[in-house]
Amino acid sequence: MRLTLVNKMTPVLTGLVSLMLTATVFAAPPMPEIPKGKGEQCVEPTEEMRVNHMKKIKHQRDLTVIEGVRTKKHSLKECIDCHVIPDETGAYPKIGTDQHFCSTCHNFASVNIDCFSCHATKPEESDSMHSMTGMNPHQNVDMSGSINQLSQRELDIATSEKRQ
Amino acid sequence: MTTENNIDAYRRKFVGGGLAAAAGIAIAPGVILNSVAQAKPADKPVDDSVRWGILIDANKCDGCNDCVTACNEEHGLDNYTNSNESQRTQYIRVVNLRDKATGHEQALPVMCQHCETPPCVDVCPTGASMRRADGIVQVNMHICIGCRYCMMACPYKARSFVHEAITDQRPSSPRGKGCVESCNMCVHRVDNDEQPACVVACNKHHAEDEPAMFFGDLRDENSEISKQLKKFGGKQIRADLGLNTGVRYRGL
Numbered sequence: 001m002r003l004t005l006v007n008k009m010t011p012v013l014t015g016l017v018s019l020m021l022t023a024t025v026f027a028a029p030p031m032p033e034i035p036k037g038k039g040e041q042c043v044e045p046t047e048e049m050r051v052n053h054m055k056k057i058k059h060q061r062d063l064t065v066i067e068g069v070r071t072k073k074h075s076l077k078e079c080i081d082c083h084v085i086p087d088e089t090g091a092y093p094k095i096g097t098d099q100h101f102c103s104t105c106h107n108f109a110s111v112n113i114d115c116f117s118c119h120a121t122k123p124e125e126s127d128s129m130h131s132m133t134g135m136n137p138h139q140n141v142d143m144s145g146s147i148n149q150l151s152q153r154e155l156d157i158a159t160s161e162k163r164q
Numbered sequence: 165m166t167t168e169n170n171i172d173a174y175r176r177k178f179v180g181g182g183l184a185a186a187a188g189i190a191i192a193p194g195v196i197l198n199s200v201a202q203a204k205p206a207d208k209p210v211d212d213s214v215r216w217g218i219l220i221d222a223n224k225c226d227g228c229n230d231c232v233t234a235c236n237e238e239h240g241l242d243n244y245t246n247s248n249e250s251q252r253t254q255y256i257r258v259v260n261l262r263d264k265a266t267g268h269e270q271a272l273p274v275m276c277q278h279c280e281t282p283p284c285v286d287v288c289p290t291g292a293s294m295r296r297a298d299g300i301v302q303v304n305m306h307i308c309i310g311c312r313y314c315m316m317a318c319p320y321k322a323r324s325f326v327h328e329a330i331t332d333q334r335p336s337s338p339r340g341k342g343c344v345e346s347c348n349m350c351v352h353r354v355d356n357d358e359q360p361a362c363v364v365a366c367n368k369h370h371a372e373d374e375p376a377m378f379f380g381d382l383r384d385e386n387s388e389i390s391k392q393l394k395k396f397g398g399k400q401i402r403a404d405l406g407l408n409t410g411v412r413y414r415g416l
Contacts, residue, residue, distance in 0.1 A: 063209070069206070070352075077335050080335065117340040118343070120332075
């Protein structure tokens with residue numbers, strides 16, 4: 001009896017399913033437009049980062065805070081330095097807006113993140129750098145080459161000390 | 165990463181460090197940069213072969229407040245909008261002392277004393293208040309629940325609590341609402357072979373005479389701070405508590 005009912009309903013069901021399929025095709029949800037970062041390739045393959053970025057950042061945060069490991073590969077600061085790019089007017093996108101790299105997907109997926117109640121949402125701007133640093137920390141990856149040159153200000157500080 | 169790759173990375177770092185030292189010497193004859201002393205590869209955890217410390221000469225300190233300004237700038241501590249004066253964070257403050265008998269007045273910069281046996285670490289229920297292997301005491305804000313037990317426990321009143329949501333943090337000094345924070349001896353600078361911001365500012369202020377603040381490795385007897393301590397000694401504030409502080413004072 002039940003089987004016959006199903007048999008009778010089959011064309012109706014098929015129609016419904018095909019209708020839904022058509023509707024899905026036409027009303028596909030808008031996918032997030034992910035802002036392009038600096039450089040050609042992220043530190044890991046994009047697919048890997050999409051799935052596992054949170055694990056990598058979390059692992060790195062404990063290594064850094066507790067053990068003082070300062071490798072830049074999986075640090076949140078480096079994510080921000082590459083992925084948060086100023087617009088034409090030079091302004092950085094605000095966290096929470098779809099223009100911010102992190103918010104783009106997190107808004108789309110409705111996943112709240114708490115990183116940025118403490119962490120900086122944009123790279124350090126060079127003109128607001130600390131007066132004593134004199135160099136872009138992002139560029140200070142290794143200790144060789146021209147990056148190692150001291151700014152005039154640092155030279156002044158260094159040479160004004162009476163040290164033997 | 166394989167072991168061989170690790171070795172290569174160390175070698176590269178070592179060669180890079182050598183270049184840095186060469187560049188440092190080339191600046192000017194007789195000038196040696198303090199910052200290229202202890203090179204730790206970035207991928208290596210800190211260990212207890214060093215213990216960082218600061219020596220403050222209270223006789224030299226004229227209460228100029230440069231250390232406080234430098235600290236506030238380094239950690240971006242001025243981004244409050246609603247907190248009142250007593251609620252605002254201070255990592256370092258200048259305490260004025262007056263001897264009632266003689267009327268002698270002294271200014272004393274006081275910050276986290278980086279105890280070897282820190283009471284703040286003892287009382288922390290989550291393990292957020294922690295002491296790194298190299299002696300730096302700090303808050304792991306990722307697991308701080310803001311209970312403020314550590315603020316009660318600290319005999320030096322060194323810790324502050326963030327009462328309001330803040331923005332525009334410095335990338336190297338993340339901090340936010342609901343967490344306790346304190347001087348971390350500029351851990352991001354120390355790991356980068358630089359000196360804490362307060363020490364740099366102080367040495368700049370005292371460029372014409374002897375520096376009033378020394379930063380260095382207390383375990384290394386050839387470091388400037390150890391030599392100074394050996395020659396002139398250094399006191400702890402509240403030495404009776406037996407905390408073996410990493411911050412020492414001269415001329416108290």
